[in-house]
Amino acid sequence: MPRAERERQMMDAAVRTFGQRGYRAASMDEIAELVGVSKPLVYLYLNSKEELFAACIRRESEALVAAVTAGVEPGAPADRQLWTGLVAFFAHTAENPHGWAVLHRQARMHGEPFAAEVTKMREALVAYVTGLIGATAREAHGTPDLADRDVVNRDLADRDRADRDVADRDVAGLAQALVGAAESLAAWANETPGVSAKEAAATLMNFAWTGLGNLMAGERWTEQEKRETAHL
Amino acid sequence: MPRAERERQMMDAAVRTFGQRGYRAASMDEIAELVGVSKPLVYLYLNSKEELFAACIRRESEALVAAVTAGVEPGAPADRQLWTGLVAFFAHTAENPHGWAVLHRQARMHGEPFAAEVTKMREALVAYVTGLIGATAREAHGTPDLADRDVVNRDLADRDRADRDVADRDVAGLAQALVGAAESLAAWANETPGVSAKEAAATLMNFAWTGLGNLMAGERWTEQEKRETAHL
Amino acid sequence: MPRAERERQMMDAAVRTFGQRGYRAASMDEIAELVGVSKPLVYLYLNSKEELFAACIRRESEALVAAVTAGVEPGAPADRQLWTGLVAFFAHTAENPHGWAVLHRQARMHGEPFAAEVTKMREALVAYVTGLIGATAREAHGTPDLADRDVVNRDLADRDRADRDVADRDVAGLAQALVGAAESLAAWANETPGVSAKEAAATLMNFAWTGLGNLMAGERWTEQEKRETAHL
Amino acid sequence: MPRAERERQMMDAAVRTFGQRGYRAASMDEIAELVGVSKPLVYLYLNSKEELFAACIRRESEALVAAVTAGVEPGAPADRQLWTGLVAFFAHTAENPHGWAVLHRQARMHGEPFAAEVTKMREALVAYVTGLIGATAREAHGTPDLADRDVVNRDLADRDRADRDVADRDVAGLAQALVGAAESLAAWANETPGVSAKEAAATLMNFAWTGLGNLMAGERWTEQEKRETAHL
DNA sequence: AATGAATGAGTATTCATTCAT
DNA sequence: AATGAATGAATACTCATTCAT
Missing domain, CATH: 1.10.10.60 (Homeodomain-like)
Structure with missing residues (x-):
C-alpha cells in the first residue's frame, strides 16, 4: 500500500x-x-501524537474552508454567497462530525501549536465573511434599493453611508456569535425530529443577517425603526 | 480546617x-x-475524579443560572430582561472563566453523566429565553409585511398575524441560536483582552435582537431612540 | 458503652x-x-490490623475448641465422644461460617504470627482425638468384644494389641484428612438440598472411623479381612 | 524472546x-x-491481574487433572486406579506447591470468576472418584451384614444387596469427603518436610478405603495379603 | 513497507495509621 | 469514651514512544 x-x-x-x-x-x-x-x-x-493531531487540524481546517468557499459563485450577490456558504458549512459539518469536533471542541483546549491552526482557519472564514459584507456595502452604493431583491438583503439598505471602519474586534465577535449559533442550531436540528439542516440554515440566516448588516454599517436597530415607522 | x-x-x-x-x-x-x-x-x-468533575459542573451550572436569572425584573419588557440577563451572563462568565470553560468546553465532550448536567443548564436558559420571546410575541400587535419573501423566509411566511401562535419549534430554534451565540461569544470574550461584559452583551443584543424582531413585532429596547434620532 | x-x-x-x-x-x-x-x-x-486479626484467630480458635469439647461426656465411650465432637464441630462451623473461614482459610496464608495460633488450635483438637483413640485402645483391653456395641466401634476390635507408638506424623496426617473431609462435606452438604449436617457427620463418621482405628492400631485393612472371611 | x-x-x-x-x-x-x-x-x-489469576487457576487446574488421570490404567481394578490417582495427585501437588496453593487456598476465597474454575476441577475429580466407586459397587457381589447398626449407619442400612444402586448422593458425599481429605492432606504434606507422596497416598488410602469398603464389598487392594498373613 | 517486543513515566485510587481535641 | 481531619506509601493499570529486524 x-x-x-x-x-x-x-x-x-x-x-x-x-x-x-x-x-x-x-x-x-x-x-x-x-x-x-x-x-x-x-x-x-x-x-508523534502531537504532529498527528496538528496534521488533522490542518487537514480538516482546509477541508472546511474549501467546502464553504467551493460552492460560491463569485458574481452572485453577497447575501446569496453567504447563504450558499452557510448551507455548505452545515452540510460539511453534518457529514464530517468528527472533523468538526476536532476543530471546534478539541483543538482549542490544548496549548498553542493547535489553537493557532484553528485561529488561522477562523480568520480565513471571518475574512471571507468580512469580504462579503464589504462587497455588499460597496455594491450598495450602486443599488440603493435592495428591499425587493430578497429579504435577506433588506437589512443592508442603509449601508450606503457605512464607510467608517468596522473594528476588527466587532467582526471577530460576530464570527464567534455566528459560529456559536450555527453549532448550537446544528446540534439542536440533529436531535429535533422534523428540522432539516436547510431549515436550520434558513433560521440562522434570518437570525443573523440583519444583525450582521447592522453591525457592518455601524448601525443598530435600523430595521426596527423601519418597521416601527411602517407600523405607525 | x-x-x-x-x-x-x-x-x-x-x-x-x-x-x-x-x-x-x-x-x-x-x-x-x-x-x-x-x-x-x-x-x-x-x-473520585468523575464525581468531582460532576460536582464542579453542577455547582458552576447552578451558579451560572442563578447569576443570569438573579437580576431580571419580572415586570420589565422582554428586551430589557434579555439585556439584563445577557449582561449578567457575560459578567459571570468573565469573572468565572474556569467555571465557564468547564461548562462550555470540557463537560460536553465526556459521556452522559457530564453532558446531561450541561444540557439541563442549557435547557434552563433556553426555557428562559423562550419565555421571553413568547411574552414578546404575545405583547405584539400586528407585524410588518414579511410575506412573499424568498425561501429563507418561507418558514416565517404566514406568521404575520401570529399573535401568540409562534410555533414552539421556531422559538426554540431561535433560543438555541441565541444561547449558542452567547456561549460562543462568552468564550471568545474571555480569551480576548479588552472586551467587557457589556460590550459583548451589546454585540449579541444587536446581533440577535433584530433577528428576533424579524419574527415578532413590538420590541421595546429603550436605547433605540438615540439611533432613531440619528436617523431622523 | x-x-x-x-x-x-x-x-x-x-x-x-x-x-x-x-x-x-x-x-x-x-x-x-x-x-x-x-x-x-x-x-x-x-x-493494629495485625493484632486485631490475631485476636480474632485466638478467639475463634478457643470458641471452636470449646464447642467441640463442651458436649462430650467424659465417661462415654470414645467413639461416642468423637461422634459428639464431630456433630458439635459441624454445628459450630455451620453457625459460625465467618469464624471458621478465618481459621481455616485466612489464617494459614499469612506469615507466622497467624499460622502459629491456628497450629495451636489444631494441635489441641488433634490431641483431643488422639486422647480419645488412645483411651479407646486402653478400654479395649478390658472389652475385647466391641462388635455389638455399635458399628462405629466395630473397627476397633483388633486394637487390643495396639500398644505400639503411633507416629505423631500419622496422627497429624489423619487430623488433616479428617478436617479436610469434614470441610469438604460441610460445604457440599450446605449446597446440596436434602443433606442435613447430621447426615454429613454420620457419613464422615463412617468414612473415617474405620481408618482412624486401623491407623491407631498400626493395621491396615483389617476390617476387610474380616468381611472377606465373612463373605467366603 | x-x-x-x-x-x-x-x-x-x-x-x-x-x-x-x-x-x-x-x-x-x-x-x-x-x-x-x-x-x-x-x-x-x-x-489484568484478574485475568492473570484466572489463567493461572485454569492452567494449574488442567495440569492437575491431567496428572491425576494420566497414569490410570482403564482396565485396572478400582482400588488400584484410586491408588495410582492418589499417588499422582500427591506427587503433582508436591512438585507444584505454588500451583496447588493457588488452587486450594487462594482461588476459593475470591468471588465467582475464580472459584468457578476450581469448582470445575473439583467436579472433574469427584466425577472420577464417583466413577471408580460406582464401578466397584457394580463389581461387588454380596455385602457383609451391616444391618441393624446405630444411627450413624442408618443411611447405609438397606444397602446390603445394593449391587449397583448405591444412591448417587451417598457416593457423591463419599467422593466429596475423599477429595477434601486429599486436598487437605496434600496441603499438609507440602508444608511438612519428610512426607513423601506415596506416604501421603498410603495414609489416605488406608484412611479412606476401608470406609468406602463399608459401603461396598469386594475390593481388590493387592497389598492386603501382607496384613492378612499378619493376622492369621 | 512493516512489525513484534519492550518500557519509562505517569494516573486514579486505596489503606493502615496518627494527631489534636 | 470517642472523633474529625489528615497522610505516606503502595497498587493496578495506561500510554506515547523506541529498537531491532
Whole structure:
C-alpha cells in the first residue's frame, strides 16, 4: 500500500478518534488498530501524537474552508454567497462530525501549536465573511434599493453611508456569535425530529443577517425603526 | 480546617484545573497540591475524579443560572430582561472563566453523566429565553409585511398575524441560536483582552435582537431612540 | 458503652469481614463502620490490623475448641465422644461460617504470627482425638468384644494389641484428612438440598472411623479381612 | 524472546507469587520483576491481574487433572486406579506447591470468576472418584451384614444387596469427603518436610478405603495379603 | 513497507495509621 | 469514651514512544 494512501487512512482514523474521545483520551493504539497497521508505522509516517493531531487540524481546517468557499459563485450577490456558504458549512459539518469536533471542541483546549491552526482557519472564514459584507456595502452604493431583491438583503439598505471602519474586534465577535449559533442550531436540528439542516440554515440566516448588516454599517436597530415607522 | 471549607477549596481548585487542562489532562495530584492537602483527602471528601468533575459542573451550572436569572425584573419588557440577563451572563462568565470553560468546553465532550448536567443548564436558559420571546410575541400587535419573501423566509411566511401562535419549534430554534451565540461569544470574550461584559452583551443584543424582531413585532429596547434620532 | 462490649462488637465485625474478604482485602474502615464507631477507636482498643486479626484467630480458635469439647461426656465411650465432637464441630462451623473461614482459610496464608495460633488450635483438637483413640485402645483391653456395641466401634476390635507408638506424623496426617473431609462435606452438604449436617457427620463418621482405628492400631485393612472371611 | 515463552514465564512467576502471597497481597510489580520484564509487558500479554489469576487457576487446574488421570490404567481394578490417582495427585501437588496453593487456598476465597474454575476441577475429580466407586459397587457381589447398626449407619442400612444402586448422593458425599481429605492432606504434606507422596497416598488410602469398603464389598487392594498373613 | 517486543513515566485510587481535641 | 481531619506509601493499570529486524 502506497504511503500517501496509508497516511490518509491514518488521518481518517485519527480525526475520528480525536473527535470522539478528545486529544488526551485518544490513544495511538486505537488509531493504529482502526487502520489495521502496527503502531510503529503510524510513528514512521506521522512522527508523534502531537504532529498527528496538528496534521488533522490542518487537514480538516482546509477541508472546511474549501467546502464553504467551493460552492460560491463569485458574481452572485453577497447575501446569496453567504447563504450558499452557510448551507455548505452545515452540510460539511453534518457529514464530517468528527472533523468538526476536532476543530471546534478539541483543538482549542490544548496549548498553542493547535489553537493557532484553528485561529488561522477562523480568520480565513471571518475574512471571507468580512469580504462579503464589504462587497455588499460597496455594491450598495450602486443599488440603493435592495428591499425587493430578497429579504435577506433588506437589512443592508442603509449601508450606503457605512464607510467608517468596522473594528476588527466587532467582526471577530460576530464570527464567534455566528459560529456559536450555527453549532448550537446544528446540534439542536440533529436531535429535533422534523428540522432539516436547510431549515436550520434558513433560521440562522434570518437570525443573523440583519444583525450582521447592522453591525457592518455601524448601525443598530435600523430595521426596527423601519418597521416601527411602517407600523405607525 | 472544617470539611465544608475544604470541600469548597477543593472544588475551586478542581474547577480551575479542569477548566484549564480538560478532564483527562487534569490530575488529582495537581488539584490536591493546589489546595495544599494530600490526595487521599480529596478522595475522602469527593470520592473520585468523575464525581468531582460532576460536582464542579453542577455547582458552576447552578451558579451560572442563578447569576443570569438573579437580576431580571419580572415586570420589565422582554428586551430589557434579555439585556439584563445577557449582561449578567457575560459578567459571570468573565469573572468565572474556569467555571465557564468547564461548562462550555470540557463537560460536553465526556459521556452522559457530564453532558446531561450541561444540557439541563442549557435547557434552563433556553426555557428562559423562550419565555421571553413568547411574552414578546404575545405583547405584539400586528407585524410588518414579511410575506412573499424568498425561501429563507418561507418558514416565517404566514406568521404575520401570529399573535401568540409562534410555533414552539421556531422559538426554540431561535433560543438555541441565541444561547449558542452567547456561549460562543462568552468564550471568545474571555480569551480576548479588552472586551467587557457589556460590550459583548451589546454585540449579541444587536446581533440577535433584530433577528428576533424579524419574527415578532413590538420590541421595546429603550436605547433605540438615540439611533432613531440619528436617523431622523 | 463499656470497653469490653465495644471490643466484642469490633471483633465480631472483624471476624465477619476477615472471613468474607480475607486478611488483605478486609479494611479497617469497613470494620469500624460495621460497628458504627470511628476508626481511631478501633485502633485505641485493638492497636493494629495485625493484632486485631490475631485476636480474632485466638478467639475463634478457643470458641471452636470449646464447642467441640463442651458436649462430650467424659465417661462415654470414645467413639461416642468423637461422634459428639464431630456433630458439635459441624454445628459450630455451620453457625459460625465467618469464624471458621478465618481459621481455616485466612489464617494459614499469612506469615507466622497467624499460622502459629491456628497450629495451636489444631494441635489441641488433634490431641483431643488422639486422647480419645488412645483411651479407646486402653478400654479395649478390658472389652475385647466391641462388635455389638455399635458399628462405629466395630473397627476397633483388633486394637487390643495396639500398644505400639503411633507416629505423631500419622496422627497429624489423619487430623488433616479428617478436617479436610469434614470441610469438604460441610460445604457440599450446605449446597446440596436434602443433606442435613447430621447426615454429613454420620457419613464422615463412617468414612473415617474405620481408618482412624486401623491407623491407631498400626493395621491396615483389617476390617476387610474380616468381611472377606465373612463373605467366603 | 518469543511471546509464548514470555507468557509461560509470566504465568510461572504469577503462580508462584499468588501461591505465596495470595491474590490480594501479590503485586504485579513483583511478578514482572520475577520475570525480569517491565510491568506493561505483563499487562500487554495478560491484560489484568484478574485475568492473570484466572489463567493461572485454569492452567494449574488442567495440569492437575491431567496428572491425576494420566497414569490410570482403564482396565485396572478400582482400588488400584484410586491408588495410582492418589499417588499422582500427591506427587503433582508436591512438585507444584505454588500451583496447588493457588488452587486450594487462594482461588476459593475470591468471588465467582475464580472459584468457578476450581469448582470445575473439583467436579472433574469427584466425577472420577464417583466413577471408580460406582464401578466397584457394580463389581461387588454380596455385602457383609451391616444391618441393624446405630444411627450413624442408618443411611447405609438397606444397602446390603445394593449391587449397583448405591444412591448417587451417598457416593457423591463419599467422593466429596475423599477429595477434601486429599486436598487437605496434600496441603499438609507440602508444608511438612519428610512426607513423601506415596506416604501421603498410603495414609489416605488406608484412611479412606476401608470406609468406602463399608459401603461396598469386594475390593481388590493387592497389598492386603501382607496384613492378612499378619493376622492369621 | 512493516512489525513484534519492550518500557519509562505517569494516573486514579486505596489503606493502615496518627494527631489534636 | 470517642472523633474529625489528615497522610505516606503502595497498587493496578495506561500510554506515547523506541529498537531491532
